[in-house]
Amino acid sequence: MSLRKLDLVAGDRLVAASWVALLFFFAVSGDVQASTDLSARVAVETGLLEGERAGGLVVFRGVPYAAPPIGESRWRPPEPAHGWLGVRAARKFSPNCRQPVIVVGFGPYSHEYMDPRVVSEDCLYLNVWARPRVGAAPAPVLVFIHGGAFSGGSGAVPIYDGANFARHGVVVVTLNYRLGVYGFLNHPELRKEDANAAAASYGLLDVLTALRWVNRNIDAFGGDPQRVTLAGQSAGGELVNEVLETPAARDLYSAAIVESAPPGSVPRNSKGTADRISARLLELLEVRSIEALRRVSSETIERAVDQLSQQTDLIGAGELLFTPTLTLREPQSWQSLPVDVPVLAGITRDEAWRLRSRDAFLVDVRSRYGTLSDRFLALYPAETKMQARIAASDSSRDRLVSGLIAWNHARQGRGASPLFAYIFTHVEPGDSALRFGAFHTSEVPYVFGTLDKAPERMFTAVDRRISRDLVLRWLAFLRRRDPNVRGLVRWPSADLHSFALMGIGESEVLQTLPAAERLQFFMDFFAGGGRPSLF
Numbered sequence: 001m002s003l004r005k006l007d008l009v010a011g012d013r014l015v016a017a018s019w020v021a022l023l024f025f026f027a028v029s030g031d032v033q034a035s036t037d038l039s040a041r042v043a044v045e046t047g048l049l050e051g052e053r054a055g056g057l058v059v060f061r062g063v064p065y066a067a068p069p070i071g072e073s074r075w076r077p078p079e080p081a082h083g084w085l086g087v088r089a090a091r092k093f094s095p096n097c098r099q100p101v102i103v104v105g106f107g108p109y110s111h112e113y114m115d116p117r118v119v120s121e122d123c124l125y126l127n128v129w130a131r132p133r134v135g136a137a138p139a140p141v142l143v144f145i146h147g148g149a150f151s152g153g154s155g156a157v158p159i160y161d162g163a164n165f166a167r168h169g170v171v172v173v174t175l176n177y178r179l180g181v182y183g184f185l186n187h188p189e190l191r192k193e194d195a196n197a198a199a200a201s202y203g204l205l206d207v208l209t210a211l212r213w214v215n216r217n218i219d220a221f222g223g224d225p226q227r228v229t230l231a232g233q234s235a236g237g238e239l240v241n242e243v244l245e246t247p248a249a250r251d252l253y254s255a256a257i258v259e260s261a262p263p264g265s266v267p268r269n270s271k272g273t274a275d276r277i278s279a280r281l282l283e284l285l286e287v288r289s290i291e292a293l294r295r296v297s298s299e300t301i302e303r304a305v306d307q308l309s310q311q312t313d314l315i316g317a318g319e320l321l322f323t324p325t326l327t328l329r330e331p332q333s334w335q336s337l338p339v340d341v342p343v344l345a346g347i348t349r350d351e352a353w354r355l356r357s358r359d360a361f362l363v364d365v366r367s368r369y370g371t372l373s374d375r376f377l378a379l380y381p382a383e384t385k386m387q388a389r390i391a392a393s394d395s396s397r398d399r400l401v402s403g404l405i406a407w408n409h410a411r412q413g414r415g416a417s418p419l420f421a422y423i424f425t426h427v428e429p430g431d432s433a434l435r436f437g438a439f440h441t442s443e444v445p446y447v448f449g450t451l452d453k454a455p456e457r458m459f460t461a462v463d464r465r466i467s468r469d470l471v472l473r474w475l476a477f478l479r480r481r482d483p484n485v486r487g488l489v490r491w492p493s494a495d496l497h498s499f500a501l502m503g504i505g506e507s508e509v510l511q512t513l514p515a516a517e518r519l520q521f522f523m524d525f526f527a528g529g530g531r532p533s534l535f
Helices: 003-031 163-167 180-184 188-193 195-200 202-221 235-244 247-252 271-285 298-309 358-379 385-412 444-448 461-480 516-527
Strands: 041-044 047-050 052-054 057-064 087-089 125-130 139-145 171-175 223-233 255-259 343-348 419-424 501-504 508-511
Touching (some): 041 057, 041 202, 057 163, 125 163, 125 202, 139 202, 139 235, 163 171, 171 202, 180 202, 180 298, 188 195, 195 202, 202 223, 202 247, 223 235, 223 461, 235 255, 255 461, 271 298, 343 385, 358 516, 385 419, 444 461
Parallel strands (some): 047 087, 139 171, 139 223, 343 419, 419 501
Antiparallel strands (some): 041 047, 052 057, 057 125, 125 171
16 A cells, blocks of 8 residues: 555544544533643544643653554554544553563663663554643644664653753654564565555654654644654664655655764665565564464564574674665665755764774774775774774764765755754763763753753763753754854854864864865765765
8 A cells, every 4th residue: 555545544534533532522621621722631633632730841641643553453554543532541651662671771871761661562652742832823843753773762761751842842742663573574475565664664654654643733732733843863863864765754844853873874684684584583483474473472573583683694783683674765875865854963972882892893894894994994093902992983983974974965966955963072970981982872861951860870060051052952953943042152054065063062162073084985985885884
């Protein structure tokens, strides 16, 4: 079924559901304020929701944006959410999508980066934070897609709490999407069932469905559907890139924020590799068809996936066993995206903190750069373990920034909307600070203003100032598509002739990275078919 046909079918069902909700609303709403008043009750297309008031805000958690993708709906495009009679409580987060549950942190990731909630395949829900707006103009909207290597995470992770942005007049939406084998399995039978859906991946279709839900319903929460900024970090940032490659979604958002996922930075399994992985999965489970696989328990499937994860001959990207294989539209190049909107994008300084050993680094260099390896090692010496660690971090940073530069050149060559680029260099306080530096994801609690979610880190006045300034920058972009704020360092947009990164640390300093010789190396690498690749 095409996306257009899917929309039409969904539209018919939503009209019916909306009439049910509307009739019920008029029947019981004598004590309910109008939805524009944003009381703790709001009418959406499927019925009445009751959230909670907290700190001058209204918060709605666990709002269904699609039907549960369970049973025969497993590995199918999301269906419209079911309507309900009465008032649906929306005070608790939904279960997370199926994933390994991590109760304690790992590496630099302490509890505020985790959400050890119960998991379920019934997980297609979103959360909304808003400020009551009586007679006020519609507010800008931030739709944030969580990270987690396409295999973990949720919209309920503490550092994604939308209250701070909501207090500044933004309607914030976080959401869940199918993960791992449930969101990104690609099998020939699935492509026969629905070539468009299987090519896009179900996790991506979930995001698109949530965006359509926001477009139709966010005005009930005081949001402006014409001022939606789609944002994501890591895997979520890559899904933003995927949406940017989907012209049919163009009217659903008007700007994008991509954190730690420059175009081309997320490794993909080839179609052939995906087919081998899915065939091996069915073999391990002793089933012969997707129809039969739909009847296998999630626990049994996940045990087989664990077995697959040990078979390195089948895996192209480590924990990214099931990743988007194709997109709705094959782009001409990762350097040239078809949808033109203002973009704010950047990375952290020490994205590549996972150095295993110097020998492993050298193996990766030879594998990644091939005939360019000697030239690479002359630019990034790795004679000792310490040098290798520095080379891993510096080269990852330079490769990703060079990818942004190449991508921006392609966009600016067509006179595209501005790109504002940054590098986050500040190191969070804590026991692991010296070991991990400005690690992957470390900017997120500063952006959301959620440092209070981890008071044991002993944040200082400097941390709070950085967070305050970042919130102001992001608010300016959400409102005006420009992160410049009076009193802060001017942040120029990148163009064909200059690419200044806003360095965000103890102070804000414009940086020109990488050095010319290193930049030329990566441009030559890309010209030969290389990709920025996050890890």
